[in-house]
Structures are given as structure tokens and as C-alpha cells.
Amino acid sequence: MKDYLVKATTWDGMVRAYAATTTNTVEESRRRQDTYATASAALGRTVTITAMMGAMLKGDNSLTVKVEGNGPIGVIVADGNAIGDVRGYVTNPHVDFDLNAKGKLDVARAVGTEGNIGVVKDLGLKDYFTGQVPIVSGEISEDFTYYFANSEQIPSAVGAGVLVNPDQSILAAGGFIVQVMPGASEELIAVLEDKIQNFPAISTLIREGNSPEQILERLFGKDEVKIHETLPVQFKCKCSRERLENAIMGLGSEEIQKMIDEDHGAEATCHFCNEKYHFTENELETLKHSANGK
Secondary structure (H helix, E strand, O other): OOOEEEEEEEOOOOEEEEEEEOHHHHHHHHHHHOOOHHHHHHHHHHHHHHHHHHOOOOOOOEEEEEEEEOOOOOEEEEEEEOOOEEEEEEOOOOOOOOOOOOOOOOHHHHHOOOEEEEEEEEOOOOOOEEEEEEOOOOOOHHHHHHHHHHHOOOOEEEEEEEEEOOOOOEEEEEEEEEEEOOOOOHHHHHHHHHHHHOOOOHHHHHHOOOOHHHHHHHHHOOOOEEEEEEEEOEEOOOOOHHHHHHHHHHOOHHHHHHHHHHHOOEEEEOOOOOOEEEEOHHHHHHHHHHHHHO
């Protein structure tokens, strides 16, 4: 099954919902980052939620998410846009633990229970939108539920899950975001909370072959869900040799000359995709002359 997400409304427009399957996208992230199982779950949940948050944007808008806890995994960073492109990385990919008391990957132990979640949105305006909240559990989904309620003042329920095979590859990954619109009654909110509380694990539903549409139908009722848009989701990195050339030129001719004299070349690695870019002395000389010409 190809990765994709759906945007929907339900219950007479009082609830909007997003659901996604991201197994291939999370697997590509895992492969690029060489993450161990627990780190894969933390990264995969963050990437999945970021993809759905990106789908809330329009046009060329984009966002960057940073999960900065006090656990051994370090900082998790993901960014996404309105057309389903997403990427992510972790500071320490080789983090893994025994299963927790519930028999699940111990993401909270990897992420830590103290720290912050930050979201920066580029909405094409002069200033960026920035929101930050404290981490409340380290389980990622609960932390983003808290983020929406406190930073964007939107009552929400966020669920994201990742199942990992014995060979470390990704068996299933996906998630949902459900948001209550202004004017929803307390009775409706109570019913929704009960449904979500008793909802099966999202990763299990995806492993069983449920599509994003079926996940929402299972949550709200088959005839209650109105799908408005379907969007492909894929791992896509924005790095390129041209971007790095511009970054090197931005250092100035003196710094470039130091790289030539001391290192006889340069190598840069993208945090997100781990693609390596090599620059010879001659290439650096060309960039130095270009920098002088600017």
C-alpha cells in the first residue's frame, strides 16, 4: 500500500480529521538514519504527525517540528509541507530498550519526560508562526495533543504508532489527528473522548490492512465520514549540491581558503537523508572566486 493521508469532516462538520498510512515513509527515514527499534518508533511518530500537520497548510507553506527531551535519543527534528513531503532525523539513532510495562517500545524513555516541543510554520508571511509547549509524557502523540490544545487552542486528539520487524525494518506506521470545531457541544466532545479512549492501536489497524478511510470510518461510523482530499505522503529531502555550494560561498573567501589549505577539500553530510557531498580543492577554488565576485 502506498503512503497517503486523507482530510475529512464528520458529525455535521463539528469535527475535522486527518488519517495517514506512513509505513514506507517511516521505513525510508529509518533506512537513512539507521535507527534502532525504539528510536525508529520515536522518529516515525514524529514524522507521521508532521506529515498530517503539513496537510493543514496551504500552497508553499511548510513547518518544522522539534522534539527536544532529556532522553538519550536527543533532539528529533522533522519538517513537512502542504503537498505531503516530509523528512526527519534524530540526534542519536542507535537508541533501543526493552519493551515497557505495556509491552510496547519505550518511546518515553528514549525521548525523556522533560523538555519542549516546538513548531515553526513558514506561512509565506514576514514573520514565522512559532509555538512551544513542554513535553508532558515523551510518548509523542500525547505531547502533540497537548501542543494543539495549548499553543493553537484547538481541542485535539493525536494518535501515531510504529511497529518494527525483528530485522529493524518498519512493519506498519500511521496516525490520526482529530480536532473539535468551535460550537461543538459538551455531549459531542464526551462521546468523541470515549471513542478515542477505546480505539485500537493505530499501528495495529494499519498492520491489519486498514486504509486511512477505514480508520476514520471505524472511529466515527461508516456513513458519518466525508472525505475532502487525498494526499500522497513521501520522504523527500530538500538538500542538493547547489544548496551546499551556496552555503559554502556564504562563508566567504577566507574561510574557503582555510578549507583548501587545511583540509584540501570539503565533505558535507545532510542530517536528514545522510547524503554525502564532496568538494575537491579545485571546486572550492571555483566557489571562492564566485564568493569574491558576490
